[in-house]
Amino acid sequence: MSSLILYQYTPITQPYGQLPANVSHELHPTLYDPTGDVVLSASTHRTLPDGTKLEYPQYFRMHRETLVKGSPVFAEMLAPIGHRASSRLSRVALFDGVPHLPLQEDSAEDLASFLHVLCHPEDLVQFIETHGLPGPAQTDAIFRLADKYKNEEVKKPILELLKSWPTTLDAWEQWVAELDAASFQHFSASRRGKSSAPSLNERLPSPDRALRLARLYCPEIIPAVFYSIARTPTNQYVAWTKEPKLHWLDNLELKDQKRLLKGRERLMAESEKLVDVILAPPRVPDDNAAACERPECERFKDWLANTAFTQSSHDVLGVLSRSAVLFQYGRRTDDGECLQFCPACRREVWYRIGKEKRRVWNLLPKIFSLA
């Protein structure tokens, strides 16, 4: 429950809109533990009905032990401040009877995001499992303060979701299969009127956020993030920009938009070459035996050319995977005949598909002008 309070936390107007105008401070609604032995404070603000901005401190009452364990920076800051309020410590400012450490540089909202994860790491894990990343402001605050207060642990659940993005071809294919299966399950559950947990698709950050976070924390996923965007069919791509939920495309930096457009041109060119590469005449085998001239193999190639490779697509890897499925199972004609490759042709086409996939995957950094 507390995770929802934090992650849907809109501090400026919602919870405090009805505070009296003369408010001078407030206690954080979830991070003020009466049993805490130290108080931190940071500044927050709200706008009064007449437009004036009111800035005031928000207080967080914490356990010193949690702060010291969670951050060497806090440990150092708290070291000169005594454990108990006493006359001996009269130089130390007190709040509510315990030592008070004002943090001048942090905003109360950022501090709340960070402290919440520090005190209740399981809430962030659970939130990501059910909803995806917290909002951009909160994610940024967690990372920024994690760096400032030297705590790598709080970043981990966020990085783990980002690092689920594939970095190898095998991982990519598995990932796409999982996304498809999860979307299908989600779709069929919602058709039956049942609600299900959001699918991985919905939990992943939008590509503009993924790209920005990847640049900062895991650059190895960047080519796959670009490819995820670029493989989207054009009609959706155009429609998406009109959807309020998908305005992230506009959020891409201009140079990334250019990379994406150029990359899509290159993927389309690759896609148009596939039919010739995959279905080229069979090579003469090494032992000088004649290449396959079996008419059935030729008829099957014609059929594949007119089905799997008939439409060019930006999703070159998807076309290759689908064609692999089609040629594996053969084709049943109207008169009941099942067209299939001879073993030699099957081997050769299978090999070419695998080789093309690897070539295109390895080419992604060039395709998107990243190399």
Ligand SMILES: [Zn+2]
């Ligand atoms: Zn053959």
